[in-house]
Amino acid sequence: xxxxxxxxxxxxxxxxxxxxxxxxxxxxxxxxxxxxxxxxxxxxxxxxxxxxxxxxxxxxxxxxxxxxxxxxxxxxxxxxxxxxxxxxxxxxxxxxxxxxxxxxxxxxxxxxxxxxxxxxxxxxxxxxxxxxxxxxxxxxxxxxx
Amino acid sequence: xxxxxxxxxxxxxxxxxxxxxxxxxxxxxxxxxxxxxxxxxxxxxxxxxxxxxxxxxxxxxxxxxxxxxxxxxxxxxxxxxxxxxxxxxxxxxxxxxxxxxxxxxxxxxxxxxxxxxxxxxxxxxxxxxxxxxxxxxxxxxxxxx
DNA sequence: CGTCCAATCGAGACTGTGTATCACTTGGTT
DNA sequence: AACCAAGTGATACACAGTCTCGATTGGACG
Ligand SMILES: [Zn+2]
Ligand SMILES: [Zn+2]
Ligand SMILES: [Zn+2]
Ligand SMILES: [Zn+2]
Numbered sequence: 055x056x057x058x059x060x061x062x063x064x065x066x067x068x069x070x071x072x073x074x075x076x077x078x079x080x081x082x083x084x085x086x087x088x089x090x091x092x093x094x095x096x097x098x099x100x101x102x103x104x105x106x107x108x109x110x111x112x113x114x115x116x117x118x119x120x121x122x123x124x125x126x127x128x129x130x131x132x133x134x135x136x137x138x139x140x141x142x143x144x145x146x147x148x149x150x151x152x153x154x155x156x157x158x159x160x161x162x163x164x165x166x167x168x169x170x171x172x173x174x175x176x177x178x179x180x181x182x183x184x185x186x187x188x189x190x191x192x193x194x195x196x197x198x199x
Numbered sequence: 200x201x202x203x204x205x206x207x208x209x210x211x212x213x214x215x216x217x218x219x220x221x222x223x224x225x226x227x228x229x230x231x232x233x234x235x236x237x238x239x240x241x242x243x244x245x246x247x248x249x250x251x252x253x254x255x256x257x258x259x260x261x262x263x264x265x266x267x268x269x270x271x272x273x274x275x276x277x278x279x280x281x282x283x284x285x286x287x288x289x290x291x292x293x294x295x296x297x298x299x300x301x302x303x304x305x306x307x308x309x310x311x312x313x314x315x316x317x318x319x320x321x322x323x324x325x326x327x328x329x330x331x332x333x334x335x336x337x338x339x340x341x342x343x344x
Numbered sequence: 345c346g347t348c349c350a351a352t353c354g355a356g357a358c359t360g361t362g363t364a365t366c367a368c369t370t371g372g373t374t
Numbered sequence: 375a376a377c378c379a380a381g382t383g384a385t386a387c388a389c390a391g392t393c394t395c396g397a398t399t400g401g402a403c404g
Contacts (some may be wrong), residue, residue: 134277
């Protein structure tokens with residue numbers, strides 16, 4: 055099975071079938087190169103007349119999220135978006151204009167979380183850091199002066 | 200106008216009318232003492248037969264969020280919750296069992312965001328840190344041994 | 345290769361969240 | 375007390391996401 059993309063491989067190594075709809079969705083996601091919403095994917099699929107059902111798209115997203123190949127981001131608007139990513143703990147910086155995102159490592163956040171746990175008395179299980187702004191390209195595009 | 204609660208005062212000082220439904224909702228929110236969903240509030244209001252319309256509840260939440268008296272939290276499940284809070288920049292630690300939340304200050308996050316901006320080249324406008332775990336009370340309740 | 349069946353799919357109904365509309369009510373000012 | 379812009383409630387609507395079920399298929403096995 056040569057030429058498997060990262061997401062296609064993710065399906066396989068997690069023990070799930072590599073079906074035609076999943077392959078197509080993996081391609082669509084990878085072609086996007088950034089954060090996307092479920093609606094984006096549905097539109098992409100319809101646009102290419104791939105005959106993929108809406109439910110299948112939501113199921114694929116859910117599965118990729120469980121596998122750890124996709125992570126949900128909550129945009130400042132309240133909408134949900136998803137971004138492809140590796141399994142290690144990390145966070146994302148997302149461009150609010152083109153949706154391209156960069157992963158960042160822990161950068162001391164683990165220590166910060168422990169500090170917060172100590173100060174508040176809470177036992178902290180999950181933390182989430184999301185950053186939004188303009189990527190280098192979009193900065194140039196929006197400040198042409 | 201004596202005995203105004205924090206949220207009631209927030210409506211007034213932001214230049215909005217202090218109506219009967221808003222007063223009632225302010226009370227319901229303050230009685231909850233923690234993060235709550237819109238559905239929670241709707242249920243509370245219906246339970247007390249206050250005759251407050253669903254739309255009014257969503258409008259009040261939206262308004263309080265604009266004012267800065269309420270902040271949206273995105274739970275790990277993907278649901279939206281809201282937590283009462285002051286206007287200064289801060290973040291929240293939310294108990295995943297009882298929903299009580301504690302505000303925490305910047306704690307070096309501003310510096311971390313600047314560091315990330317420098318490393319990634321992104322211009323960062325918004326950052327969001329949310330922490331979830333068990334509050335001291337719920338730790339005791341769940342580890343009785 | 346052909347068989348087989350659990351995993352998966354597509355269609356469509358359904359639930360839940362949040363918004364828009366619009367005629368009616370009311371807080372707060374004069 | 376009178377006024378009216380701000381606010382409200384009922385309802386219709388738009389959209390996200392889930393569930394069900396009969397039909398399809400990946401890939402294991404012989
Ligand atoms: Zn960009
Ligand atoms: Zn982290
Ligand atoms: Zn608790
Ligand atoms: Zn901060």
